[in-house]
Amino acid sequence: MSLHIADDQDALLNxxxxxxxxxxxxxxxxxxxxxxxxxxxxxxxQSVRGxxxxxxxxxxxxxxxxxxxxxxxxPRNVRxxxxxxxxxxxxxxxxxxxxxxxxxxxxxxxxxxxxxTLMVRSRSAASTAVEATMVPExxxxxxxxxxxxxEPAQGTTADNTDFRALEQExxxxxxxxxxxxxxLRRVRAMIDQSEARQQRELALRLSDVxxxxxxxxxxxxxxxxxxxxxxxxxTGQEVAHxxxxxxxxxRTSGK
Amino acid sequence: MTWTDEELVDRSxxxxxESFNQLVRRWERPIFALAYRxxxxxxxxxDVTQETFLRAFRALPGFKGDAKFSxxxxxxxxxxxxxxxxxxxRTPVVAVPEGxxxxxxxxxxxxxxxxxxxxxxxxELSRGVSKAMERLPEEQRTAILLKEYHGLTFQxxxxxxxxxxxxAKTRVYQGLTLLRKHLAExxxxxxxxxxxxxxxxxxx
Numbered sequence: 001m002s003l004h005i006a007d008d009q010d011a012l013l014n015x016x017x018x019x020x021x022x023x024x025x026x027x028x029x030x031x032x033x034x035x036x037x038x039x040x041x042x043x044x045x046q047s048v049r050g051x052x053x054x055x056x057x058x059x060x061x062x063x064x065x066x067x068x069x070x071x072x073x074x075p076r077n078v079r080x081x082x083x084x085x086x087x088x089x090x091x092x093x094x095x096x097x098x099x100x101x102x103x104x105x106x107x108x109x110x111x112x113x114x115x116x117t118l119m120v121r122s123r124s125a126a127s128t129a130v131e132a133t134m135v136p137e138x139x140x141x142x143x144x145x146x147x148x149x150x151e152p153a154q155g156t157t158a159d160n161t162d163f164r165a166l167e168q169e170x171x172x173x174x175x176x177x178x179x180x181x182x183x184l185r186r187v188r189a190m191i192d193q194s195e196a197r198q199q200r201e202l203a204l205r206l207s208d209v210x211x212x213x214x215x216x217x218x219x220x221x222x223x224x225x226x227x228x229x230x231x232x233x234x235t236g237q238e239v240a241h242x243x244x245x246x247x248x249x250x251r252t253s254g255k
Numbered sequence: 256m257t258w259t260d261e262e263l264v265d266r267s268x269x270x271x272x273e274s275f276n277q278l279v280r281r282w283e284r285p286i287f288a289l290a291y292r293x294x295x296x297x298x299x300x301x302d303v304t305q306e307t308f309l310r311a312f313r314a315l316p317g318f319k320g321d322a323k324f325s326x327x328x329x330x331x332x333x334x335x336x337x338x339x340x341x342x343x344x345r346t347p348v349v350a351v352p353e354g355x356x357x358x359x360x361x362x363x364x365x366x367x368x369x370x371x372x373x374x375x376x377x378x379e380l381s382r383g384v385s386k387a388m389e390r391l392p393e394e395q396r397t398a399i400l401l402k403e404y405h406g407l408t409f410q411x412x413x414x415x416x417x418x419x420x421x422x423a424k425t426r427v428y429q430g431l432t433l434l435r436k437h438l439a440e441x442x443x444x445x446x447x448x449x450x451x452x453x454x455x456x457x458x459x
Contacts, residue, residue, distance in 0.1 A: 009428045019408060047444070048435045052403050054377050055384040057291040057300070062283045064305055065276045066312055 005031055006041035016045055061204070099181065260324040267315055275315070279308050282325060285405060286332050292400050293336040295389070303339060307332045322414070329405065330415050333397060340393075380443060387437035394418075395430030402427050 014020035266274035291300035
């Protein structure tokens with residue numbers, strides 16, 4: 001190669017970033033072995049690139065995800081169990097309560113009502129976690145452009161909101177509908193979602209704790225090192241002082 | 256099973272929000288890194304990242320797949336960064352925030368065996384590089400960011416920044432030359448001692 005590649009922008013960049021014709025890069029490599037000036041120029045560029053590697057963005061938690069506002073499901077017409085044209089409202093309500101209670105017993109869900117609040121609790125996190133993969137897809141609502149938003153997947157008070165929504169939903173369902181299976185499915189789905197969310201949150205918090213602990217450990221180590229340094233300095237001074245004193249004593253006793 | 260970007264895009268187009276969320280998880284960190292290195296502020300970078308994915312989601316039906324999904328995302332993010340700077344009538348400030356110390360850097364990027372002195376030196380170097388990058392013209396800075404940290408080819412950079420291939424190369428070349436000068440002025444440029452320097456870590 002007759003020209004210096006340090007003056008040939010294309011050749012230099014293709015060589016640095018390993019782009020372009022391999023044969024051309026090979027020629028550049030051979031030239032670099034023979035030309036010290038070009039070799040230094042290339043090394044300088046590589047050195048700058050190496051320094052760029054140390055510029056890192058701050059560690060942040062992102063976890064964005066697209067979410068959608070909950071839509072009211074369209075009322076479903078489930079009349080196959082009403083061959084006679086329907087039951088009285090009180091009978092439907094009684095049947096709903098029976099089915100709901102049976103469902104709760106089977107699914108190990110603890111439901112308590114007091115002080116005007118309905119509390120629903122899972123007794124076995126493990127069993128519900130396993131069932132989390134079986135959430136019916138009927139819960140997925142098609143996304144509408146106006147309803148989407150992006151939010152960080154960090155711990156929120158969504159659980160409380162969910163349970164309040166569940167309470168409202170149960171109340172309205174108990175009044176107007178007698179389909180216990182539907183309620184049971186919803187309760188299970190809500191609980192599964194809640195458990196999954198709590199597990200995610202727990203994992204996030206655990207990672208926070210581990211990182212905080214590590215940071216504290218490093219800070220402590222640094223402090224200990226500094227203290228040792230100071231101690232060594234003080235000890236050195238003390239030894240020197242003692243030595244001077246000893247020398248003085250030796251000199252005076254000699255006289 | 257790991258889906259490719261193209262497969263996830265196709266599934267997202269059919270209304271599968273979770274597939275799009277997989278794309279978000281896969282690309283949010285590179286997009287955040289690009290926005291942070293362009294704008295220099297963590298909060299701004301976070302907002303731009305969020306807006307990038309929102310816009311991408313809304314525009315997904317119109318995405319024909321002519322370019323790579325990642326290139327398309329980068330383009331959206333860069334346009335947003337540009338709008339962001341113009342809107343606020345400010346130049347990008349590329350600086351390490353006050354809150355970031357060596358321990359924070361260490362927890363994310365360094366192996367735990369690195370000594371405190373090493374970490375402090377790297378943090379200092381990081382500040383120096385960010386200062387030097389701050390002084391680059393916007394086009395050169397963008398070209399270097401896309402090349403060094405996101406591994407785009409010169410042609411992809413040219414396509415993304417709407418300029419000829421030769422211009423993209425010139426921007427990278429001149430940017431690196433200026434960086435070397437700025438780092439030397441700051442007393443941080445280490446003359447090569449014969450060893451080949453390490454390459455920057457790519458974000459993707």
